[in-house]
Amino acid sequence: MPKIVEVLPDKESLIQRSLTLVMEKLQAALDARGHCTIALSGGSTPKPLYEQLATQSLPWDKVQVFWGDERYVPADHADNNARMARQAWLDLVPMPPANIHPMPTDGADPAADAQRYEGHLREFFHTQPGEFPTLDVVLLGIGDDGHTASLFPHTQALQVCDRLITVGEKDGQPRLTFTVPLINQAACVVFIVSDASKRPALTQVFAPIADNESYPSRLIQPQGELYWLLDAAAGLELNQKG
Numbered sequence: 001m002p003k004i005v006e007v008l009p010d011k012e013s014l015i016q017r018s019l020t021l022v023m024e025k026l027q028a029a030l031d032a033r034g035h036c037t038i039a040l041s042g043g044s045t046p047k048p049l050y051e052q053l054a055t056q057s058l059p060w061d062k063v064q065v066f067w068g069d070e071r072y073v074p075a076d077h078a079d080n081n082a083r084m085a086r087q088a089w090l091d092l093v094p095m096p097p098a099n100i101h102p103m104p105t106d107g108a109d110p111a112a113d114a115q116r117y118e119g120h121l122r123e124f125f126h127t128q129p130g131e132f133p134t135l136d137v138v139l140l141g142i143g144d145d146g147h148t149a150s151l152f153p154h155t156q157a158l159q160v161c162d163r164l165i166t167v168g169e170k171d172g173q174p175r176l177t178f179t180v181p182l183i184n185q186a187a188c189v190v191f192i193v194s195d196a197s198k199r200p201a202l203t204q205v206f207a208p209i210a211d212n213e214s215y216p217s218r219l220i221q222p223q224g225e226l227y228w229l230l231d232a233a234a235g236l237e238l239n240q241k242g
Contacts, residue, residue, distance in 0.1 A: 003226040005206075007235035011048075011194050014231040018192050019052045021227060022137060025188050029136040030062055038137040039066040039178065039186075041149070042081030045141050045194045050089035060095040066121070068138055069150035069168065069177035070103035072110050080105070103165075103176045110167045110174040117176060118165040132164065132185040134224075140183070140191045146201040146215030148191070150177035153214050180219045187224040191217070196233040203237060 008014040022038070029036035040046070071079050082102035090100055101120065104113045125133030140148045150168030151157050160166040160179045168177040183189060193202070204210045205217045212218045220226070230238065 001225060003228055005228045007230050007232060009232050011231050014194055014229055015048045018049050018229055021190060023056060025137045035062045037064045037135045039068045039135050040085050041068055041139045041141050043141050045192055046139060047084060047088050050085050054089040054092040060093045064099050066101045067103050069175055070105055072105045072174045114165040114167050114176050118163060121164050132182050135186045138183055138186040138189045140189060142191060142193050142198055142201060142217050144197045144201055146205060146217050148217040148220060150175035151216040153216060158216055183220055184222045186222050189220060189222045190227045192229050193234045194231045198234045199237055206238060
């Protein structure tokens with residue numbers, strides 16, 4: 001399915017468009033099945049989106065929240081993605097605690113915790129080994145180096161195709177992350193990208209030919225829909241070409 005690229009005038013417009021799109025996809029899943037699933041991203045860009053989601057009216061008991069990646073730090077650590085999402089959104093709406101599925105980072109063994117979260121996903125989605133569950137929405141960002149989730153350039157995590165969760169690594173620090181095939185099984189993947197610093201990586205990610213190992217975001221080619229939502233600072237060159 002071809003990717004849909006939208007360049008918004010500024011960061012505020014980017015967040016509003018992201019909010020509209022996410023609400024549309026969640027509501028469609030709710031209408032179709034009575035419940036919906038979303039995987040969140042970390043970093044600073046989606047925080048205002050989460051703050052906006054906290055003001056929306058949804059049947060929160062029907063929404064199941066996961067994370068596409070997590071730094072291997074305690075749940076109360078300032079760098080913890082789940083902590084940020086709880087403070088900005090999840091703690092502010094009547095969502096049952098059982099509907100929130102943070103990655104376990106409280107052990108001393110990232111590989112074991114990755115396996116534990118994979119087991120949790122398989123149990124929740126009722127999938128067998130070799131099967132990949134389909135999340136309704138997966139939110140992603142992109143780093144200045146072209147990484148997404150915790151799939152960093154030239155790391156072993158990029159090669160993992162038989163697991164749902166693996167261990168990513170940046171500067172010697174482990175992280176838990178969705179694998180490429182799990183992300184690509186999603187019904188809808190939404191990249192939310194802000195800031196001029198992303199332009200060099202985006203040029204490579206959108207190039208007809210480039211190195212996937214060097215720019216892992218190129219590997220995200222879901223069987224469902226793929227949206228790239230960019231503010232003008234990030235999407236300047238792409239907008240000019242378009």
